[in-house]
Amino acid sequence: MTPRHVFALASLLLACASSMAATLAINVGGERSLTTEQLLARPDVATISVPNDVTFHRTMTYRAVPLRALLGIAQLPADKELQITATDGFVTHLSAKLLFGDGRKRAEPWLAIEAPDEPWPQAPGNGDIGPFYLVWIDPAASRVSSEQWPFKVDAIRIAPTLAARFPQIAVDKSVPADSPIRRGQTVFATQCIVCHKMNGAGDASMGPDLNRPHNPTEYFQPWVLKSFIRDPKSIRAWTDMRMPGFDRNAISDRDLDAVIAYLGYMAKRKK
Template identity: 50%
Template sequence: MRRLPAFVLALLASTALHAAELRLELPGGTRQWDTAALLAHREAQPIEIPADVAYKRAMHYRAVPLASLLDGVQPGDHLQLVAKDGFAAELSAAPLLARSGARAWLAIEDPAAPWPPLGAGKPSAGPFYLVWSDPQLADIGSEQWPFQVVTIRCLDAVAQRFPALTPATDAAPAVQAGFAQFQKNCLACHRLNGAGDAQFGPDLNLPHNPTEYFAADFLARYIRDPQSLRRWPQGKMPGFSREALSDQQLGELIAYLRHMAGRKVGADQ
């Protein structure tokens, strides 16, 4: 029996060690894609992302148009992308299915050519990373670039799954708009009233809402630049620039949080 050369065995062992699987739970059924299958996908191609959100520079990837993986998903559906660390991005399906304008791509980390770490002592953005070409064409925010993705699932909309997050039906338009900003920019990391799927950041209403302990304009300043108020090397919350969250949108988000301070649910849990 012919034996494989040692370097081939080492390469196979390395590939097996670092290969990853992506789980898709969609209307068309549940499927597992592994790294090799995605790298060999018929629509996989090299792409350049000029302003990558995670790496903050131009990056090149081998990627698959995410739309090609979303069997049975319709534009009106809602998807959740879950990362290894508990980050859970909530996204409407319509922009993910688009084949022109802002386009969603699933970047695939090749074990033979791993991506750089995200920082000193940190892993890479792999094994799978949702990246966008021309994101400005659809107002795609930084929280809509989840990395280290392990699961993509089709779910009911946030308001249906988590009634404890919803403002009162007669809430002001700014509050309703702020709820949309909360879903887009905050829900991937935080829960509120114990509701949400994220396992990353603290609850934003229990036991206290940030509008209850941040005075004057300090909450707005904290959202813009967390390290400017709390110098904490281990802090993971990103700042939201005016390009990512306009002053009007920031005001709407704070209006929602202030409104929800009066709608606490499960405070005794």
């Protein structure tokens, strides 16, 4: 191969790498799009180490930018949340309290950026998770859930709260404040609605509606449903199965019982 051919090949590979660069849409008061190159060129980009990464289950190192600085805002309106969507249909929401709550010690969100020439490893059960991935430093400080680590991110925007947009997921006012059913609604809104809908409510499209046409409490015995949530493949498995298991670090026994109580309650409130 001649030097000219080598140069041409190198240019082609570089062009391919550039064409693979992704774009992130951000709308927090003004719509903008940022490419991989633009994000990696920010002065606040840093190399961070994430212990016990939720997706890879080990310490991971990323090039990332601090999410709060990227957003460029210091607060969210009381009736708004930060909505983060992914190309696989996953949608999660971060509350104003989680993002901007007071406290000397709080979890720090970072947007990890996959460079075209330094791809991340394949994630167990998920494959390629790029190009953007929301990771947390010290997540326990703010009780960040496992479903608040979205990957394959393509857009970040301010949206009305889930409760405001989807009243059909709410329990009746007569349900006591300390009821496990009400606690289950909170768990559902954090851990389940990122993939599923309830009575047609929700933004995600990864999994089926959990009340239409039938609620899982109507065809699973309680112990089977618990086992399915903990380890889906222990009950039913198929080639394209996408639901992960939720161990006790992701959902405590108390929260699991609460979300099942909520599902049982909603089975009688189909809308």
